[in-house]
Amino acid sequence: MSRRVRIAGKVSQMALVLVGILVFRAEADDTCLECHLQLEDNLQAPALQIKTDVHYQRGISCAGCHGGDPAEVDPESSMSPSKGFVGTPKPQQIPSFCARCHSDVEYMKHYNPKLPTDQLAQYKTSVHGKRLTKGDTQVATCISCHGAHGILRASDTRSPVFKTNIPKTCSSCHADQKRMAPYKISTSQYNDYLQSVHGKLLLEKKELSAAACTDCHGNHGASPPGLSDVAGACGECHPSNRDLFEKSPHKEPFQKARLPQCVVCHGNHKVLPPSDEFLGVSEEAVCVRCHRPGSKGYEISASFKTLLDSLKAVTEEARQLVKKAEVAGVKVGLTKFDLKACEDAIVRSRSELHSFILTDFRTLVQDGMAKAKRVKQASLVSLEDLEIRRKGLIFSAALILLLCVTLWIKIRKLDSRKENP
């Protein structure tokens, strides 16, 4: 088809649309929408999506971002550069495109005073931002995560950047092997995360305080935490363990060996519930990954495990005795209360061990064990009650037997008197 014919076709199409608009006068104030709604495929899509867009709802329509004149019906003038029309921004242009408003503090105060305005500055420090500057158009820009035309508030559960949707949004690129291959980045993070404690908490239990990608990597300034920043990142939610680690004998050696702190033992994306088997010198233990047999570290690792195991064993014995006493029906109220203190000690020890200071740990464990021993003692004393009762009742039984014998004698006497009056 010749060019002239094509243009003629397009013009007559527009004319028809114009007539349609003039006749129906649907939304006289926004011709962008009116026109684009009549089109097809990816020219129509934005018009369909814009209704839910947070910008549109606050009065910022197509022209608000793309420029142009929404009052003009004629596409030649409504989409004219003289009217400020900029068309579709290229990938490299997108961050500054959005930042025109979003980095303007005074401007944003009108719409949402508490929304941060540092996104562009953050983005420039991120891996995505840095690569974009170097000309890589494959990396994520604003619209990759937020969408372009149907942008929802981050607090809207349907938004791709709502907490529970974040892993999926990040993984739309980061789990795509073809896409990640040139960067030589692994694509297993999403799968790993789904199996992790954080993944299960966030995605299955809908626990919004659980860590998602952005909690450790940041959102606009997304990059992996520095090797010595890992404890800080984890420590936002696990402050005790961070503090204990910071004062532990592991801190400096890890820094020197360029080891990523918490990740060394707990992993990064596939953080599983830690088992007590992490500790010690068995095959599953993490300590022996570094500490060779015969070394001081090896001895200390073994001691930690032994101490924890003893505390657990004694507490379990105490628990069994308390249960035995309760089932038998003797007093256990206060003993159960004290047993809880032992169980608390076990929970605390699992946290406190992160300082890896053996003397501190030993004190805590021995304290717990002393409590457990007291609980055992108390249960045994309660159970002794059963013995005391047994002895008491045997005594009464003897008395009754004596009475029976006496009565029997009386009966015999009565009988013989009846026979020999």
Add this chain to the structure above:
Amino acid sequence: MASEGADKKTRREFLNFFLGGGFTALLGAIFYPILRFVMPPAKSEAFGGSVAAAKMGELSPNSGKIFPLGDRPGLLVHTAEGEYKAFSAVCTHLSCTVQYRPDLGHIWCACHNGHYDLTGKNVAGPPPRPLIEYPVTLSGDNVIVSPSRGA
């Protein structure tokens, strides 16, 4: 003959006496426990209802006390303003027993550094849910906590 009869009589009397005495002892051994049974023990409300957590004046302002609530721990706080507040002391994270920190003026869990404010709300650290608060009544000399009517 007569003496034999007299002998028999005294033996019979002795037997009757023994028998009567034995039965009286038995009745005593039955009625004594019954009498002790029907008098209620000192700790008359062992479950459900209310617990006397502390005596008036036992806790100074800005201090707390762990007390047994059935077989679970409860926390009684005497705030700096003089109000009594009671909570379940079982941390909603991993069930450690929480405590009142006078230096912070609120509730803290030693296991993983969880913080709760004086409404029981979890404000920092891993706890996912607030502590349950229980109504406190002052009755005579006692500070009474009523878990059965808890929020």
Add this chain to the structure above:
Amino acid sequence: MRFFSAVYGWVGERLNLTPLVDLIKKKSVPAHRHSLWYYTGGMTLFFFAVQVATGILLLLYYRPTAEAAYESVQFIMTEVKFGWLVRSLHSWSANLMIGALFVHMFSAFFMKAYRKPRELTWFSGAFILFLALAFGFSGYLLPWNKLAYFATKVGTDIAGEVPLLGHSVMVFLRGGEEVSGATLTRFFGFHVAILPATATFVLLLHLLLVQVQGMSVPPALEKNPNRKSIPFFPHFILRDLLGWLLALLLLVVLASIFPWELGEKADPLAPAPAGIRPEWYFLFMFQTLKLLPAEIWFVPGELVGALAFAVGGLLWVLIPLLDKNPTGRWGHWVSRLGWVVVAYMVAFTILGYLWPAGK
């Protein structure tokens, strides 16, 4: 002594006690080689009296709701003075009462005490048996522990399998479709009000009949003109008393050597533990139902079993009418049948205990 005669005199001026006193003075009880069995009824009554007394004491502290029942029994056993004793006596005496009841019933059966004119005594006795089992079944749930909960569930499940009425009966018993706090409250109502009220009347009737008609004598000895007897007062009474003392002795020994445990609190959401079975007096029926094949001629095996027990029970109650010739051959066969029944009940009870859990 003088005090008692003074009181007796005072009452005598107002009520004519002479006929009653005469009756007691003249009343005699047959004495023969089987007369030892006469005391079994009194021992059952003694255990029942212990139940009433200990039951009333427990009532002062027990709470019949799912939330508080277990805790209240725990309170009785751990805090109330001698609470453990009252509770243990109540649980043991229940079992001994039913045991004595069975011995009493079978001794009456084999001695053919049910023959004319004592049929009513047998019928009222049958009713008492039913009441005693109902007492046992309803009382067993009240501590609200795991064993009790599941035993009740299984028992009422079986009741529910009877065609037509079964489901309604089950819902009536459970106070709903499932065993719940409603069941507990309902069973408590049965156990402390409905059953005691009914039992009082039927027991009084039963005892009155025995007093008015006197003790039955085994057929063989009936014709003997030289039948010996002993005066009711004081000889028989003292022997009865000795029987009660021995019963008390047994109760005390069992309560101290095998104290009744509290168990674990019932958890309706937890699965049933392996090896659930009812108390020993229902065990032979439970074991029979377990061994029946799943289907007998297209009818569920359990249903056949339940109906067989119902029919068997009915025949047992109607024995006085069915044993047409107690002294003749027919009577002999009835007795032999009785031995078969005893052997079956004993064998299947033992089997029930030996049966491995979880099968």
